Amino acid sequence: MAKKAGKRVISEDQAVELLALFVSSAQLLMSEPAHYGPLRLLTATERLSAMMLERASPETRPFLELAIERIPQMHMQMSDVEAYSAGLEELNAAIGECLVRRAGLE
Amino acid sequence: MSNDVLDAIRKRRVVREMTDEPVTQEQLEQILDAGRWAPTGGNLRQNRFVVVQDEKIKRLIYQVSPGMFQRPPAIILICSDLQLAIDHQLGEDKPTFLMDVGKAAQNMALAAHSLGLATGPVTSFSQTAVSRILNLPETYVPHMFLCLGHAAPVPQFNVRAWQRITWRDLTSYDRFPSGSGGG
Ligand SMILES: Cc1cc2nc3c(=O)[nH]c(=O)nc-3n(C[C@H](O)[C@H](O)[C@H](O)COP(=O)(O)O)c2cc1C
Numbered sequence: 001m002a003k004k005a006g007k008r009v010i011s012e013d014q015a016v017e018l019l020a021l022f023v024s025s026a027q028l029l030m031s032e033p034a035h036y037g038p039l040r041l042l043t044a045t046e047r048l049s050a051m052m053l054e055r056a057s058p059e060t061r062p063f064l065e066l067a068i069e070r071i072p073q074m075h076m077q078m079s080d081v082e083a084y085s086a087g088l089e090e091l092n093a094a095i096g097e098c099l100v101r102r103a104g105l106e
Numbered sequence: 107m108s109n110d111v112l113d114a115i116r117k118r119r120v121v122r123e124m125t126d127e128p129v130t131q132e133q134l135e136q137i138l139d140a141g142r143w144a145p146t147g148g149n150l151r152q153n154r155f156v157v158v159q160d161e162k163i164k165r166l167i168y169q170v171s172p173g174m175f176q177r178p179p180a181i182i183l184i185c186s187d188l189q190l191a192i193d194h195q196l197g198e199d200k201p202t203f204l205m206d207v208g209k210a211a212q213n214m215a216l217a218a219h220s221l222g223l224a225t226g227p228v229t230s231f232s233q234t235a236v237s238r239i240l241n242l243p244e245t246y247v248p249h250m251f252l253c254l255g256h257a258a259p260v261p262q263f264n265v266r267a268w269q270r271i272t273w274r275d276l277t278s279y280d281r282f283p284s285g286s287g288g289g
Contacts, residue, residue: 017169020170024169024171024172024232025172028230028231032230043172072263075175075265076264076265079266
C-alpha cells in the first residue's frame with residue numbers, strides 16, 4: 001500500500017503542463033458560461049489520465065482508460081444534458097470502483 | 107442550386123482529429139492569401155497572422171489552450187495589431203476588429219477546405235500566456251487559432267447542436283409586426 005501510494009506516475013514536465021491547463025482554464029472561465037466549468041475539469045481529467053496511463057497500477061487503469069475514451073465524446077454532448085449526465089455518472093462510478101480497489105476494501 | 111463556393115460553404119466542418127501529415131508551404135501560402143483578401147472595417151487591414159509549425163512551440167500553445175483538442179501540423183494565429191487603432195485614434199476595442207478576425211478565419215477555412223485540408227478554430231486559450239510564448243509585439247492581440255491539417259480517418263467528434271436550424275429560423279423580412287419590438 002505504502003509503495004503504491006508513493007509511486008510517481010507523472011513527471012515534472014507533465015505536472016507543469018497540468019498547471020498551465022488549470023490556470024489558463026481559470027482565466028477563461030471568468031468570461032465563459034457556467035457549464036464550461038465541468039468541461040474544463042474533464043479536459044484536465046482526460047489529460048492527466050493520458051499522462052498516468054503508462055505507469056499506473058492495474059487498479060487505476062480502468063478509470064484512466066474510461067476517461068480517455070469517454071471524455072472526448074462528452075465534450076461534444078454538452079447540449080444533451082442527459083447524455084452528459086450519463087457520462088459523469090459512468091466516470092464517477094469508475095472512480096468509486098478505483099478508490100475501493102486501491103484502498104483494498106474489496 | 108449548387109456551385110463550388112456554395113458546396114464548400116455547406117460541406118466544411120470543424121475537424122478536431124488530425125493526422126501528422128504536414129501542410130505544404132504552397133498550401134499554407136494559398137490559405138494565408140485567402141485571409142489577406144478578407145474585407146476589414148474601414149479597410150484598416152489590422153489582421154496579423156502568425157504561423158506556428160515548430161513542435162516545441164505548438165506543444166506550449168496546446169498547454170494553455172483548454173479548447174484545443176487537435177494536435178495539428180500547423181496553426182495560424184489571427185491577431186489584431188492595435189497600432190493602427192492607436193495611430194488613427196479609433197479606440198482599441200473596436201468591435202469591427204473581431205468581425206475582421208472572423209471574416210479572415212472563414213476565408214481561410216474555406217480555402218483550406220477547397221485544397222482538401224481540414225481546419226478547426228480555437229478561441230479558448232489564455233491570451234496572456236500565448237502572447238508570452240510567442241513573444242508577440244505589445245500591440246498584437248491574439249484572437250483565434252486556426253488549426254490546420256488533414257482530417258484523421260476516424261469519426262470526428264462534433265459539438266452536438268442545441269437544436270437543428272435552417273436559415274428560415276434565423277431570418278425575418280422587413281419590419282417586425284407591431285407589438286413585437288422593444289421600442
Ligand atoms: C468564434 C468561434 C470560436 C470557436 N472556438 C472553439 C474552441 O475554442 N474550441 C473548439 O473545439 N471549437 C471552437 N469553435 C468551433 C465551433 O464549436 C464549431 O464551429 C461549431 O460546433 C459548429 O461546427 P461546424 O463548423 O463543424 O458546423 C469555435 C467556433 C467559432 C466560430
